[in-house]
Amino acid sequence: MSKLLNSLKEDLIKKYNVNGPYYTSYPILSEWSEQFADNDYKNGLTALCSGKQELPLFLYIHFPFCAKQCYYCICNSTITYNHSTTRNFLTHLSREIDMFYDFFKKRSFIPKVKMVHIGGGTPNLMNEEEFEFLLKQIRKLVNLKDLNEFAMEIDPRTVNKQKLKYYSDKGVNRISFGIQDFDTYVQKAINRTQSFEMVDQLLSPEIRKHFKSINFDILYGLPLQSRETFRKTIENVKKLSPDRITLLKYAHVPERIKHQRLIKKEDIPNYIDSTLMFVESIDSLVSAGYEYIGIDHFAKSSDSLARANKNKTLWRNFLGVSPGGMHNTIGIGVTSTSSVNDYYAQNVYSVEEYYQSIKKNVFPIFRGFKLSTDDLIRREIIHSIICNYCLDFADIERKYKIKFKEYFRKEMNLLKYLEEDNMIKVYKASFKVTSLGRIFIRHICKVFDKFTRNKKCKVFGP
Numbered sequence: 001m002s003k004l005l006n007s008l009k010e011d012l013i014k015k016y017n018v019n020g021p022y023y024t025s026y027p028i029l030s031e032w033s034e035q036f037a038d039n040d041y042k043n044g045l046t047a048l049c050s051g052k053q054e055l056p057l058f059l060y061i062h063f064p065f066c067a068k069q070c071y072y073c074i075c076n077s078t079i080t081y082n083h084s085t086t087r088n089f090l091t092h093l094s095r096e097i098d099m100f101y102d103f104f105k106k107r108s109f110i111p112k113v114k115m116v117h118i119g120g121g122t123p124n125l126m127n128e129e130e131f132e133f134l135l136k137q138i139r140k141l142v143n144l145k146d147l148n149e150f151a152m153e154i155d156p157r158t159v160n161k162q163k164l165k166y167y168s169d170k171g172v173n174r175i176s177f178g179i180q181d182f183d184t185y186v187q188k189a190i191n192r193t194q195s196f197e198m199v200d201q202l203l204s205p206e207i208r209k210h211f212k213s214i215n216f217d218i219l220y221g222l223p224l225q226s227r228e229t230f231r232k233t234i235e236n237v238k239k240l241s242p243d244r245i246t247l248l249k250y251a252h253v254p255e256r257i258k259h260q261r262l263i264k265k266e267d268i269p270n271y272i273d274s275t276l277m278f279v280e281s282i283d284s285l286v287s288a289g290y291e292y293i294g295i296d297h298f299a300k301s302s303d304s305l306a307r308a309n310k311n312k313t314l315w316r317n318f319l320g321v322s323p324g325g326m327h328n329t330i331g332i333g334v335t336s337t338s339s340v341n342d343y344y345a346q347n348v349y350s351v352e353e354y355y356q357s358i359k360k361n362v363f364p365i366f367r368g369f370k371l372s373t374d375d376l377i378r379r380e381i382i383h384s385i386i387c388n389y390c391l392d393f394a395d396i397e398r399k400y401k402i403k404f405k406e407y408f409r410k411e412m413n414l415l416k417y418l419e420e421d422n423m424i425k426v427y428k429a430s431f432k433v434t435s436l437g438r439i440f441i442r443h444i445c446k447v448f449d450k451f452t453r454n455k456k457c458k459v460f461g462p
């Protein structure tokens with residue numbers, strides 16, 4: 001048994017079994033205002049245009065259609081095989097891209113997009129004609145030759161080798177496979193059947209040569225998973241040797257997501273088993289040579305994510321973590337989130353509302369947030385905890401001209417509780433997250449979250 005697993009006592013798991021945000025943004029989405037609208041977003045974009053032109057940008061595009069409903073899914077997607085529906089969506093999405101193009105052109109701003117990610121939904125549901133149409137539009141904002149990363153999410157059930165080669169020919173250099181679990185009973189319980197052999201056959205040595213990096217999305221806490229079945233899944237993942245692995249926890253919210261009601265509550269592993277699945281997987285992947293990165297990512301040392309982890313240039317974003325100091329993100333398509341300068345914005349969820357806004361030539365904003373200086377300081381601290389696993393008080397003092405211990409008097413007191421539980425080690429002018437603290441890192445971040453921290457939490461004392 002590993003040292004980490006050994007240090008995980010049941011009492012501690014119980015104590016830290018409290019909901020906490022994943023901090024893909026700070027403040028988190030639920031704190032953003034629905035009063036925030038098109039004009040506020042334009043203020044953010046104007047600030048982006050008048051800032052440093054050479055800053056790298058991340059472009060995210062959301063394609064919200066899938067062929068079949070996975071019961072665990074929390075993404076915004078509609079099940080369809082109808083290409084007139086997907087074409088109609090792409091026509092509106094192309095108009096949204098034109099709105100950005102016109103906005104930037106008027107301000108002589110040339111966006112330096114260094115990373116593109118097409119997510120969903122199932123983007124590989126687009127036929128070639130639709131994909132070419134989307135690429136033509138993307139090229140208005142992006143010089144594809146300048147990209148460090150052009151990533152696309154792939155459903156292995158609806159792709160073949162020929163299509164993977166096609167994406168590579170079009171410039172896609174990173175693919176992300178939705179895998180979740182290889183156990184057949186678990187796959188049936190989540191309505192997503194894809195065998196190990198099928199994925200193995202798709203990822204032949206010849207196909208692998210076409211891509212810089214291949215990611216697998218894996219979920220723990222799914223119905224019918226046990227520590228034993230999940231160990232086997234992780235062994236199978238290691239055999240397939242992806243460059244990156246994203247290991248996320250299943251979120252069961254049937255009161256909000258109707259199709260999750262098809263999952264039996266009694267089939268879901270309890271939180272102690274779920275936590276142990278996570279920790280055992282960390283041990284297993286790290287022993288196999290993967291680096292454990294951020295909250296839930298793993299990468300081989302040859303991957304850009306591992307290099308960024310080493311050089312301390314990781315940045316927390318809506319997709320997890322990204323390399324290359326990509327602090328500004330523009331999200332296009334329904335539900336997409338943007339982070340530009342001191343502003344956050346999220347597009348509407350409903351396709352119909354999205355179409356109405358686009359037709360009026362209005363950015364389809366559902367909610368957003370303008371960060372104050374205090375929010376920016378706290379965001380920087382939370383990102384440092386998640387991406388660097390430490391915090392140097394002097395860095396924050398220098399950048400924001402504050403006296404750290406005075407400014408964060410209350411927070412310094414709360415850190416003591418985490419130090420008592422061996423989550424962090426506090427020094428004179430810094431603190432470091434311990435390997436135990438990495439497992440519960442969201443609670444360490446929560447100390448600096450002025451929005452959600454005040455909600456009663458047993459982690460911070462009696």
Ligand code: SF4
Nearest residue numbers: 066070073075120121
């Ligand atoms: S393929 Fe992905 S987005 Fe589509 S239903 Fe399944 S989990 Fe959701």
